[in-house]
Amino acid sequence: MIERLLSPLLSDAIAHSPAVALFGPRQVGKTTLALAVGQRYQALYLDLESEQDLAKLAQPALYLADHQDKLIILDEVHRAPGLFPVLRGLIDQARRTGKKAGQYLLLGSASLDLLKQSGETLAGRIAYLELSPFNILETKRIPADDLWVRGGFPESLLAPTAALSLRWRQDFIRTYLERDIPQFGPRIAAETLRRFWGMLAHHQGGVLNTAQFARNLGVDVKTAGSYLALLVDLMLVRRLLPWHANLGKRLVKSPKVYVRDSGLVHALLSIADKETLLAHPVVGQSWECFVIENLLACAADKAQAYFYRTSGGAEIDLLLSWPDGRLWAIEIKRSLSPKVERGFHAACADLAPVKKFVVYPGVERYRLAADIEAVSLYDLANELFFA
Incomplete structure (x- = not known):
């Protein structure tokens, strides 16, 4: 696998922020990078384009509260805008018990949509990173x-x-x-x-x-x-x-x-x-x-x-x-x-x-x-x- 320059920056963001938004075009490698970094945290991955995973979030507060000890990766999170107020409540609850970072990694394909939805509810609780297609430093072995x-x-x-x-x-x-x-x-x-x-x-x-x-x-x-x-x-x-x-x-x-x-x-x-x-x-x-x-x-x-x-x-x-x-x-x-x-x-x-x-x-x-x-x-x- 080609190492992404963003990998250490993503790890650092997860270590210091309760929520991290990783956005970029479709098929750019967001899920691959998120899962690779998430292995270090035994992360739980949910794809919100999957009906099965979406069904797990029918009662999001209950489901996510049951997994607060893990990093939870939410892919294509723009499909469930109602999640953001729930995440805010869970993050604030966890902060009161001493957990301040590494709770949620949100993946999305539309920067403005994701920024608007998350910014309105997760201000002060979320870091943002953009993943671009491969660049010249990542592909130095390729002409x-x-x-x-x-x-x-x-x-x-x-x-x-x-x-x-x-x-x-x-x-x-x-x-x-x-x-x-x-x-x-x-x-x-x-x-x-x-x-x-x-x-x-x-x-x-x-x-x-x-x-x-x-x-x-x-x-x-x-x-x-x-x-x-x-x-x-x-x-x-x-x-x-x-x-x-x-x-x-x-x-x-x-x-x-x-x-x-x-x-x-x-x-x-x-x-x-x-x-x-x-x-x-x-x-x-x-x-x-x-x-x-x-x-x-x-x-x-x-x-x-x-x-x-x-x-x-x-x-x-x-x-x-x-x-x-x-x-x-x-x-x-x-x-x-x-x-x-x-x-x-x-x-x-x-x-x-x-x-x-x-x-x-x-x-x-x-x-x-x-x-x-x-x-x-x-x-x-x-x-x-x-x-």
């Missing part, structure tokens, strides 16, 4: 281009052939559209949402223009915005916000949007393998968003992520803002001989970042200028993880 082409979902990345990997991703998309997404919001025609998802893939890494998406779909702007919000909530799409400091510059104020898993991008665009990808117009943006998503997964919540762009052409692909105010500027190039553009120099002159990197597909780390380093994705991800 980086395989991770890029297939994406990081375990079943896709580890499929025995490229054809089976693509088929898994196509089935994954179909299942989300036809079965999973209707659980989380108003009913949306699967074909309409499939078209919207495909538009996002074609627009990978572009600045958001909701009005254009709405016109292409034949819906109003509010409806198109709700489609985007749903895919963001399901952790399938990311909105990368623009840097917002007032520098007296005309800044781009709309976020960039991209499908978070590169393998899903390629499946949405019917790109079967690396050769097809390299000849496709999306190749540059696919690589850029793949790099950004891996870096953010490895940085976790240590730094806030933005991009920077002005109307005058100054631009930074990824800007990391650390809690102490430091900025790291990261440019992304799909070239073995990367060159820094004038727009990056201009942006750095505006913002004065303390570190400047150019991520490229090579392995050697070297200086492009006195204060700019060319670095591999693996090396920078490793630096961020241990920062």
Whole structure:
């Protein structure tokens, strides 16, 4: 089994908080990770998509009280929102008897839904962790281009052939559209949402223009915005916000949007393998968003992520803002001989970042200028993880 970077963080959260919410897209490995960590606690596992396990919670207070000596894993907990007040009561009762941590591990596939339900009732009692698809540090024994082409979902990345990997991703998309997404919001025609998802893939890494998406779909702007919000909530799409400091510059104020898993991008665009990808117009943006998503997964919540762009052409692909105010500027190039553009120099002159990197597909780390380093994705991800 591939070791997940989140494993020690999850163990630490369980050790210090009475409830922990682990959320991430379906099929990303939440249950596998939860069960692996739960073995240390002889955890009790309940899948709330199972009628048998759901029946055990017909009287949740009684059932859960009988197992307060164990860590209880509740999978797809958003299916039983009525549980949260019960959990609050049991946690408070256990606190009065001296038990302060390691009671409940909640797994869910929709971040906003789970955060809202749990936040309203378990404030001060719950910790939150997000599990992303496999990243470059977790799959160091697998070629980086395989991770890029297939994406990081375990079943896709580890499929025995490229054809089976693509088929898994196509089935994954179909299942989300036809079965999973209707659980989380108003009913949306699967074909309409499939078209919207495909538009996002074609627009990978572009600045958001909701009005254009709405016109292409034949819906109003509010409806198109709700489609985007749903895919963001399901952790399938990311909105990368623009840097917002007032520098007296005309800044781009709309976020960039991209499908978070590169393998899903390629499946949405019917790109079967690396050769097809390299000849496709999306190749540059696919690589850029793949790099950004891996870096953010490895940085976790240590730094806030933005991009920077002005109307005058100054631009930074990824800007990391650390809690102490430091900025790291990261440019992304799909070239073995990367060159820094004038727009990056201009942006750095505006913002004065303390570190400047150019991520490229090579392995050697070297200086492009006195204060700019060319670095591999693996090396920078490793630096961020241990920062």
